[in-house]
Amino acid sequence: MKVLIVFAHPERHSLNGALLDAAIAELQAQGHEVKVSDLYAMHWKAAVDRSDFPDLPSGERLKVGSASSREFAANGLTDDVKAEQEKLRWADTVILQFPLWWFAMPAILKGWIDRVYACGFAYGVGEHSDSRWGDRYGEGVMAGKRAMLIVTAGGWPEHYSERGINGQIDDLLFPINHGILFYPGFTVLPPFVAYRVDRLDEARFEIVSGQLRERMRTLATTAPIPYRKQNDGDYQIPIMELKTGLETPGAVRFALHVAEPKSS
Numbered sequence: 001m002k003v004l005i006v007f008a009h010p011e012r013h014s015l016n017g018a019l020l021d022a023a024i025a026e027l028q029a030q031g032h033e034v035k036v037s038d039l040y041a042m043h044w045k046a047a048v049d050r051s052d053f054p055d056l057p058s059g060e061r062l063k064v065g066s067a068s069s070r071e072f073a074a075n076g077l078t079d080d081v082k083a084e085q086e087k088l089r090w091a092d093t094v095i096l097q098f099p100l101w102w103f104a105m106p107a108i109l110k111g112w113i114d115r116v117y118a119c120g121f122a123y124g125v126g127e128h129s130d131s132r133w134g135d136r137y138g139e140g141v142m143a144g145k146r147a148m149l150i151v152t153a154g155g156w157p158e159h160y161s162e163r164g165i166n167g168q169i170d171d172l173l174f175p176i177n178h179g180i181l182f183y184p185g186f187t188v189l190p191p192f193v194a195y196r197v198d199r200l201d202e203a204r205f206e207i208v209s210g211q212l213r214e215r216m217r218t219l220a221t222t223a224p225i226p227y228r229k230q231n232d233g234d235y236q237i238p239i240m241e242l243k244t245g246l247e248t249p250g251a252v253r254f255a256l257h258v259a260e261p262k263s264s
């Protein structure tokens, strides 16, 4: 397999850095090729602005979607963005790794998505008509590729349980798993989440890194989250609501978009 890890932590000598090393070592031991985009080391520019669209005439109002579409089609995006898009084309598996900061990904990683996911590349693809809303949610440029998250969190597992005060982890990660990964077509694997990590001792590090190595060994065989595909007939066009009667018993809100209950 060809694995791209997009790594978002400002300190390479961190827990996240050590887990990255464990993941790379295990993947290479399995014979996989690995590329890493270490965003802080690359001084990745996080904010989208005019400089992302060098051919935009100076007097023209910036509309990010249309500028992105035009420059992507004309191969006119900046070199840093084009290099990341090339890595995404190369990879058959993509991993986003980050510490949970304010219940979300660090801004630098969100900025990688905002800039690399150009219009025509990650969105705005496929037929848009009265009967079809493009290729997205299970279809698109990333179709056939796997993706997963590696996340570390200071909070306890209970804090992220169904009744936990932080909200359930599947809900917090839904906008990333469903909105950022499934939308452009990735097959999304369950995330690897390490909880209660801020005072991790050596013994617990061995357990956590062992669990991560196991996930790296089973990347090709792990069952994905069974999100419903947009164009498989489950949604009413054009309002894109789940058709009545298809919901898994008891499922509401985000869980409606998962086709069957998880086994665990």
Ligand code: FAD
Binding pocket: 009, 013, 014, 015, 016, 017, 018, 099, 100, 101, 102, 103, 104, 152, 153, 154, 155, 156, 197, 198, 199, 200, 201, 202, 205
């Ligand atoms: P580090 O600080 O590098 O290390 C954590 C522990 O692991 C330390 O005890 C360290 O000694 C140990 N360790 C590191 N490397 C090794 C190694 N090689 N071997 C053995 N032990 C090692 N948490 C939440 O749950 N929800 C939030 O919304 C949230 N928001 C945050 C917002 C901010 C701005 C910040 C700074 C933190 C937030 N946190 C939150 C906590 C955050 O998720 C954790 O601090 C982070 O996940 C820890 O990962 P790290 O790589 O930075 O760990």
